[in-house]
Amino acid sequence: MxxxxxxxxxxxxxxxxxxxxxxxxxxxxxxxxxxxxxxxxxxxxxxxxxxxxxxxxxxxxxxxxxxxxxxxxxxxxxxxxxxxxxxxxxxxxxxxxxxxxxxxxxxxxxxxxxxxxxxxxxxxxxxxxxxxxxxxxxxxxxxxxxLSLDDPQKDSKSALQEYLQSRQLPLPDYQVVKVEGEGHAQRFSIQCVVSGLEATPIATDTSRKKAEKKAARMALDLLNELPRGGR
The missing domain is CATH 1.10.1520.10 (Ribonuclease III domain)
Incomplete structure (x- = not known):
C-alpha cells in the first residue's frame, strides 16, 4: 500500500x-x-x-x-x-x-x-x-x-431466551440441518428446537448466526400464537 x-x-x-x-x-x-x-x-x-x-x-x-x-x-x-x-x-x-x-x-x-x-x-x-x-x-x-433504553435493541435470539427463562423453560437448541454451497456461497439451514412447541422452525441464510436469528423469530411468533394455558 x-x-x-x-x-x-x-x-x-x-x-x-x-x-x-x-x-x-x-x-x-x-x-x-x-x-x-x-x-x-x-x-x-x-x-x-x-x-x-x-x-x-x-x-x-x-x-x-x-x-x-x-x-x-x-x-x-x-x-x-x-x-x-x-x-x-x-x-x-x-x-x-x-x-x-x-x-x-x-x-x-x-x-x-x-x-x-x-x-x-x-x-x-x-x-x-x-x-x-x-x-x-x-x-x-x-x-x-x-442510543436509548427505549429502543428495540433486543435481537430475536435474546428475546426468545428471555421468554423461555421467564417461564422457567429450557433454553432453545439450535441445530444445523443442512449446509449447501461452497466457500463464500454457503447457505445454512438451522432448526430451533423449543420446549412446548410441536413445530420446529427451520430458517436458511448465508451465515449460521443469521439463520439462527430467523429461526428464533419464527419460534417466538409461534409461541405468541399459543393459547395462554399453553405457554
Whole structure:
C-alpha cells in the first residue's frame, strides 16, 4: 500500500501510525498467510467490548445489566462493524490472498468487521488504551449518541431466551440441518428446537448466526400464537 493510501486511511481514522508495518499487519487477512491480523483482531475485540461497556455504564446509570448487555451487543456486532468499515472504505485497503480476492472478500461483511477490530488492536499495541479508547469512541460516536433504553435493541435470539427463562423453560437448541454451497456461497439451514412447541422452525441464510436469528423469530411468533394455558 502506498504512502498516500496510508495517509488517506489514517485521516479517516483520525489516528496516524508511527509504524506503517503495524497498520499493514492490521489490514492483512489470514488468507495472505503469516503474519496476519488474527491476533490483533482478538485484542481489538476485547478492547472494543470494554470501551463500549464503560461508555454505556456511564451514559445509562439507571440501566439494568440485561439492558446494557443488549445495547453493547448491538454496537459491537459484526453488522455494525461492517457498516463502520464500509464508511471507512476499508475494503479498498485490505490485503487478501488470491482466492479471497477473486471471491469478493474485500466486500465480505465478516472480513470488514474483523478489520475494524484489528485496527483497534493495532492502535492499542502502538499507543495504549487511551488512544484505542479515543478511536472506538470516535468510530461509534453517532451510534452512541443515538442510543436509548427505549429502543428495540433486543435481537430475536435474546428475546426468545428471555421468554423461555421467564417461564422457567429450557433454553432453545439450535441445530444445523443442512449446509449447501461452497466457500463464500454457503447457505445454512438451522432448526430451533423449543420446549412446548410441536413445530420446529427451520430458517436458511448465508451465515449460521443469521439463520439462527430467523429461526428464533419464527419460534417466538409461534409461541405468541399459543393459547395462554399453553405457554
Amino acid at each position: 502506498s504512502q498516500n493510501a496510508f495517509a488517506q486511511l489514517e485521516k479517516q481514522l483520525g489516528y496516524e501510525f508511527e509504524s506503517k508495518a503495524l497498520l499493514r499487519l492490521a489490514l492483512s487477512h489470514r488468507s495472505v498467510g503469516l503474519p496476519n491480523n488474527e491476533r490483533l483482531e482478538f485484542l481489538g475485540d476485547s478492547i472494543l467490548n470494554f470501551v463500549v461497556a464503560e461508555q454505556l455504564y456511564l451514559a445509562f446509570p439507571e440501566a439494568k445489566e440485561g439492558q446494557l448487555t443488549r445495547l453493547r451487543a448491538n454496537l459491537v456486532k459484526g453488522d455494525t462493524l461492517a457498516e463502520i468499515a464500509t464508511t471507512l472504505s476499508l475494503g479498498n485497503f485490505v490485503r487478501l490472498g488470491e482466492g479471497e480476492r477473486k471471491s469478493g472478500g474485500h466486500a465480505r461483511a465478516s472480513i470488514l468487521a474483523d478489520l475494524v477490530e484489528a485496527i483497534i488492536g493495532a492502535v492499542y499495541q502502538e499507543s495504549g488504551l487511551s488512544a484505542a479508547k479515543e478511536l472506538v469512541i470516535r468510530l461509534l460516536k453517532d451510534r452512541l449518541n443515538q
